[in-house]
Amino acid sequence: ELKVEQNPLFLSMQEGKNYTIYCNYSTTSDRLYWYRQDPGKSLESLFVLLSNGAVKQEGRLMASLDTKARLSTLHITAAVHDLSATYFCAVDRRYAGNQFYFGTGTSLTVIP
Amino acid sequence: DTGVSQNPRHKITKRGQNVTFRCDPISEHNRLYWYRQTLGQGPEFLTYFQNEAQLEKSRLLSDRFSAERPKGSFSTLEIQRTEQGDSAMYLCASSSPTGRKRDTEAFFGQGTRLTVV
Numbered sequence: 001e002l003k004v005e006q007n008p009l010f011l012s013m014q015e016g017k018n019y020t021i022y023c024n025y026s027t028t029s030d031r032l033y034w035y036r037q038d039p040g041k042s043l044e045s046l047f048v049l050l051s052n053g054a055v056k057q058e059g060r061l062m063a064s065l066d067t068k069a070r071l072s073t074l075h076i077t078a079a080v081h082d083l084s085a086t087y088f089c090a091v092d093r094r095y096a097g098n099q100f101y102f103g104t105g106t107s108l109t110v111i112p
Numbered sequence: 113d114t115g116v117s118q119n120p121r122h123k124i125t126k127r128g129q130n131v132t133f134r135c136d137p138i139s140e141h142n143r144l145y146w147y148r149q150t151l152g153q154g155p156e157f158l159t160y161f162q163n164e165a166q167l168e169k170s171r172l173l174s175d176r177f178s179a180e181r182p183k184g185s186f187s188t189l190e191i192q193r194t195e196q197g198d199s200a201m202y203l204c205a206s207s208s209p210t211g212r213k214r215d216t217e218a219f220f221g222q223g224t225r226l227t228v229v
Binding site for chain 1: 145147154155156157160203205217219220221223
């Protein structure tokens, strides 16, 4: 079974600081997704990474994918309070539809 | 296009009752997924449809759970004889994969929060 692990599970950081969230997965997959979830809300798609070496950036967030290491990172630059949320990575099984396997999430709190 | 729509948003039911949730996907999407999310966890896959065909079901989907997508548009998820352990957020998502990898992105609805008392 495909397993997805994120770390850290909880992250408290000050505004203006940088930090990286890590996502490791256990079996071959070449499609990785990052989602954001605010409390009580659904999941908002942030990034779709489709190939080894893919890097995408949106505002203060940058995501990358290393399929050989089975690792994706979500880097936060100069954090602001609005980024406080839970971030999930998800992978799907290669050649097997869109059954996403989600990590347990990283709960990010940005402190003013 | 208003995205993926789910209703009801909240449902409180007594243990042993049956409940049914509805999901309306993005209109041009042919794939539809159901996930369950409990507090502090990531969503867990339950089942998915391509058009009206239910192609895969998770082991989490016990025989008390049934999902349908009769005309390949909206879908319903029914839970019979609800148990307290069924309390969770039930999320629906849709996607429209084509030959291009780009289209594998799934869009999620707001979810239905079920509380079994």
